[in-house]
Amino acid sequence: MVRIAVDAMGGDHGPSQMVAGAVEAVAAKPQIQVLLVGQEDVIGAELAKHTYDKEKIAVVNATEVIATEEPPVNAIRKKKDSSIVVGMGLVKKKEADAFVSAGSSGAILVGGQVIVGRIKGVERPPLAPLIPTEKGVSLLIDCGANVDARSSHLVQFAKMGSIYMEHVMGIKRPRVAIVNIGAEEEKGNALVKETFPLLKACTDINFIGSIEAREIPHGGADVIVCEAFVGNVILKLYEGVGATLIGCVKKGMMTSLRSKIGALLVKPALKATLKSFDASRYGGAPLLGLNGLVVKTHGNSKANEVKNSIIQCVAFKEQQINEKIRDSLEAAKKEE
Amino acid sequence: MVRIAVDAMGGDHGPSQMVAGAVEAVAAKPQIQVLLVGQEDVIGAELAKHTYDKEKIAVVNATEVIATEEPPVNAIRKKKDSSIVVGMGLVKKKEADAFVSAGSSGAILVGGQVIVGRIKGVERPPLAPLIPTEKGVSLLIDCGANVDARSSHLVQFAKMGSIYMEHVMGIKRPRVAIVNIGAEEEKGNALVKETFPLLKACTDINFIGSIEAREIPHGGADVIVCEAFVGNVILKLYEGVGATLIGCVKKGMMTSLRSKIGALLVKPALKATLKSFDASRYGGAPLLGLNGLVVKTHGNSKANEVKNSIIQCVAFKEQQINEKIRDSLEAAKKEE
Numbered sequence: 001m002v003r004i005a006v007d008a009m010g011g012d013h014g015p016s017q018m019v020a021g022a023v024e025a026v027a028a029k030p031q032i033q034v035l036l037v038g039q040e041d042v043i044g045a046e047l048a049k050h051t052y053d054k055e056k057i058a059v060v061n062a063t064e065v066i067a068t069e070e071p072p073v074n075a076i077r078k079k080k081d082s083s084i085v086v087g088m089g090l091v092k093k094k095e096a097d098a099f100v101s102a103g104s105s106g107a108i109l110v111g112g113q114v115i116v117g118r119i120k121g122v123e124r125p126p127l128a129p130l131i132p133t134e135k136g137v138s139l140l141i142d143c144g145a146n147v148d149a150r151s152s153h154l155v156q157f158a159k160m161g162s163i164y165m166e167h168v169m170g171i172k173r174p175r176v177a178i179v180n181i182g183a184e185e186e187k188g189n190a191l192v193k194e195t196f197p198l199l200k201a202c203t204d205i206n207f208i209g210s211i212e213a214r215e216i217p218h219g220g221a222d223v224i225v226c227e228a229f230v231g232n233v234i235l236k237l238y239e240g241v242g243a244t245l246i247g248c249v250k251k252g253m254m255t256s257l258r259s260k261i262g263a264l265l266v267k268p269a270l271k272a273t274l275k276s277f278d279a280s281r282y283g284g285a286p287l288l289g290l291n292g293l294v295v296k297t298h299g300n301s302k303a304n305e306v307k308n309s310i311i312q313c314v315a316f317k318e319q320q321i322n323e324k325i326r327d328s329l330e331a332a333k334k335e336e
Numbered sequence: 337m338v339r340i341a342v343d344a345m346g347g348d349h350g351p352s353q354m355v356a357g358a359v360e361a362v363a364a365k366p367q368i369q370v371l372l373v374g375q376e377d378v379i380g381a382e383l384a385k386h387t388y389d390k391e392k393i394a395v396v397n398a399t400e401v402i403a404t405e406e407p408p409v410n411a412i413r414k415k416k417d418s419s420i421v422v423g424m425g426l427v428k429k430k431e432a433d434a435f436v437s438a439g440s441s442g443a444i445l446v447g448g449q450v451i452v453g454r455i456k457g458v459e460r461p462p463l464a465p466l467i468p469t470e471k472g473v474s475l476l477i478d479c480g481a482n483v484d485a486r487s488s489h490l491v492q493f494a495k496m497g498s499i500y501m502e503h504v505m506g507i508k509r510p511r512v513a514i515v516n517i518g519a520e521e522e523k524g525n526a527l528v529k530e531t532f533p534l535l536k537a538c539t540d541i542n543f544i545g546s547i548e549a550r551e552i553p554h555g556g557a558d559v560i561v562c563e564a565f566v567g568n569v570i571l572k573l574y575e576g577v578g579a580t581l582i583g584c585v586k587k588g589m590m591t592s593l594r595s596k597i598g599a600l601l602v603k604p605a606l607k608a609t610l611k612s613f614d615a616s617r618y619g620g621a622p623l624l625g626l627n628g629l630v631v632k633t634h635g636n637s638k639a640n641e642v643k644n645s646i647i648q649c650v651a652f653k654e655q656q657i658n659e660k661i662r663d664s665l666e667a668a669k670k671e672e
Binding site for chain 1: 469470481483484515517524525526528548549550551552553554564565566568569570571572573574575576577578579580581582583584585587588589591592594595597598599600601602603604605606607608609610612613
């Protein structure tokens with residue numbers, strides 16, 4: 001069994017999509033058991049709308065809710081009975097293997113470190129979303145809140161990301177690259193120049209060198225290593241350029257009668273292709289390096305994305321990702 | 337008269353597009369005089385294909401060519417008779433007001449500093465391309481080679497960028513924002529946190545605060561301030577995501593007979609809309625803060641983009657941008 005605590009209160013769509021996603025997840029995978037964390041009566045009312053195996057879903061009451069705009073450190077400290085604090089507490093106490101939330105990123109990042117805690121030896125837990133590419137998906141590591149990283153952090157990100165892509169996403173010898181402003185080894189800022197030779201010296205990852213941002217959407221690497229400020233810019237610009245261009249295409253199609261007729265004919269094929277350029281079907285962003293697993297799903301997740309985020313926790317547990325991370329860090333320490 | 341030296345040898349398409357662009361530029365604006373810099377015989381052969389006012393175009397011989405892959409510092413030092421070194425020398429000697437090149441970015445950045453030289457008080461000359469947005473264009477400053485910038489550099493970038501957007505692009509009180517990972521003032525890495533209050537204290541710019549990368553394509557600010565590593569990532573990811581998505585749309589339209597017919601109907605309208613999401617019609621990227629103007633156009637520039645890059649030098653000279661930059665720096669110095 002894989003026991004997954006799900007934050008029923010987080011996300012733009014509130015409990016309805018979180019509960020629906022949980023119901024879909026337990027129906028899809030027999031080994032999943034979900035603990036829905038949040039206000040009992042609200043969750044109960046949502047559950048009543050579905051038919052599901054009662055043995056697979058339990059409710060854990062948590063009366064408070066952390067809002068997106070709340071300062072995270074304060075929220076985690078003060079709201080002891082919030083769905084995030086209670087859900088992460090279940091992971092801490094080993095009553096759950098993973099925690100999935102669509103709530104405040106800041107609170108999830110802080111809670112992951114403070115409540116769940118880091119694996120011994122992990123300097124910083126990176127948030128690593130999957131981003132869509134022409135060839136599938138790549139892991140962008142780190143997009144968390146810990147900016148101004150050091151080279152030793154980036155080396156750990158590369159190793160953890162590589163383990164995740166190989167064993168959860170099933171990519172053999174994932175290509176690891178560092179985000180840079182040119183392909184040559186001598187290019188880059190101080191951090192990249194310091195990190196590059198360290199990554200090159202790692203025998204347990206398939207380091208392919210620098211990647212320019214232009215090559216990321218073409219699928220130029222499987223694990224894209226960068227510090228969180230750059231990662232955040234990449235992630236958000238991806239969304240922004242995508243949304244703007246799709247908006248332009250739609251607007252362009254509505255400019256004349258001719259193009260409107262064309263749009264009707266093109267629509268189904270276009271929808272299918274653009275769907276392939278959507279990472280949400282792979283699940284949410286794992287916060288790696290913790291004593292347990294925390295997954296952040298998009299704030300605007302619908303039931304299907306919530307389901308995928310829950311399902312991805314199964315491979316994480318069954319493939320013993322944290323044990324592999326621990327082994328990798330110990331091996332690195334011995335080499336020193 | 338505005339005298340503009342044009343590197344006839346740079347760019348992926350070689351002399352043909354550079355020369356054609358120069359011919360179009362002098363035909364479009366009577367006050368433009370072009371000095372085509374490069375191998376005399378090659379330029380002569382290209383010019384022979386066009387009809388143009390012989391008083392408006394002269395050829396300045398330069399026998400060497402700097403290739404894109406050459407290490408820039410070395411190339412500038414060794415190839416004294418290259419089109420870039422000779423062209424920048426014309427600006428240095430005040431025989432030209434500006435230099436336009438589609439050649440090696442690295443060599444242009446190095447040459448700008450070493451040959452043309454900085455305006456007194458300018459700490460670093462930023463490379464500032466225009467990027468397309470839903471609402472027109474924004475200036476992304478800095479995308480140059482000088483990474484690991486300091487906060488004082490970013491403040492100068494903001495001022496120079498603001499002057500450029502107001503007086504060359506005609507945007508009144510351009511909105512200046514700093515790239516950040518959240519909208520709140522306390523967010524950011526060390527550099528952004530240090531720069532934010534300095535920008536806030538500037539009375540001569542319209543500072544609107546932080547901008548998240550997601551808002552850039554929506555036209556959230558007119559002048560987007562960042563250090564060069566982040567700027568480079570933004571610029572290249574813009575290109576990469578755009579190319580990938582347009583590729584997906586095209587592929588999607590070719591998947592069935594129905595969608596192929598639709599594509600034929602949609603094509604002209606779509607082409608017109610996507611053209612509006614293309615910054616090249618505004619010209620190239622100015623390298624600001626130099627004793628003269630250096631403009632870097634895309635390596636793959638066609639005649640039309642070369643023409644626009646030449647024409648943008650006219651407003652730069654007529655609006656006395658460098659005098660305005662000088663005044664702004666002196667005012668800032670007095671305030672200290």
